[in-house]
Amino acid sequence: MKKFSWIKYFRVAFTRYLWLYFVVGFIFFQLAQRQPFQVELARLGNQQHFEGELVERLSEGQEMRSFDFVRAINYYKEFLHMLPGQDYAYGNTGYCYVQLNNLSKAIKFYDKAIQANPYIYSYLFDRGMIFFDRKEYEKAILNFQQALKVMPQTLDYYRKLVSRIGATNSNNTFSRYLAIAANQAKEDEFIAQIQVARSRFYLDKMQGPSTGKLSPQEREKLEKIFSAMEEKYQDNLSVKRNVHFDSMFGPYLGKGLLFLRLDAEKKR
Numbered sequence: 001m002k003k004f005s006w007i008k009y010f011r012v013a014f015t016r017y018l019w020l021y022f023v024v025g026f027i028f029f030q031l032a033q034r035q036p037f038q039v040e041l042a043r044l045g046n047q048q049h050f051e052g053e054l055v056e057r058l059s060e061g062q063e064m065r066s067f068d069f070v071r072a073i074n075y076y077k078e079f080l081h082m083l084p085g086q087d088y089a090y091g092n093t094g095y096c097y098v099q100l101n102n103l104s105k106a107i108k109f110y111d112k113a114i115q116a117n118p119y120i121y122s123y124l125f126d127r128g129m130i131f132f133d134r135k136e137y138e139k140a141i142l143n144f145q146q147a148l149k150v151m152p153q154t155l156d157y158y159r160k161l162v163s164r165i166g167a168t169n170s171n172n173t174f175s176r177y178l179a180i181a182a183n184q185a186k187e188d189e190f191i192a193q194i195q196v197a198r199s200r201f202y203l204d205k206m207q208g209p210s211t212g213k214l215s216p217q218e219r220e221k222l223e224k225i226f227s228a229m230e231e232k233y234q235d236n237l238s239v240k241r242n243v244h245f246d247s248m249f250g251p252y253l254g255k256g257l258l259f260l261r262l263d264a265e266k267k268r
Helices: 005-016 018-061 065-081 087-099 103-116 121-135 137-168 173-207 216-233 250-264
Strands: none
Touching: 018 065, 018 250, 065 087, 065 103, 065 173, 087 250, 103 121, 121 137, 121 173, 137 173, 137 250, 173 216
16 A cells, blocks of 8 residues: 655645636736725825815814824825825925924925926925925025026916816815915915025134124124014914915815826726
């Protein structure tokens, strides 16, 4: 009587049913490709009410807790995992990191926002505010100057958005968004010009009398002006107060893209 060999048994079984293993493996591969994405995307869609709540609370000036910003960061990271390259989500994540005093992380997300869409001035403006706060005045000047340069392009970009999607909107939401954006740009233009002047002054002060471009009399005069201004408007010029949270065009477009992607996945 031959001795039973488990090795021989498994070798024969594996060879005989090799085709079945391939079929089962292919099925699991397809499920892994489709089902998790659909589930995650649907869950993300259900979470979007949180962004709406966040927008409402910020627009009403309600007090925000650190936990709220952490939760927002987690939402946007998951959103970007599903739909990479959405500049508004990078920018809003940067905003949240500023509120959490993590300026290094904020810069990284503003970098990504600018890379994704270099024509939105607010990302450059916000990064300039961070560099000023960190006393990196040369970088602050470059960012504010670039923000001022692309500001007209930003408003033109928003106008094109309104012309494309405003016709499908039954109310005047997008016209109102455009008006708010235009008014905000005027305020930011003034602040950016002030910040460029302040940055140049402090940069000159850091360089000292031997290398600075200002005379001692000019430096003393500007010192008094900026000191008085900062004492009176300190909160208005703070980095936390001046960085932007996109509560208008970005969330609307993000929601539309999310559900278009979900619909496309359902049809696969």
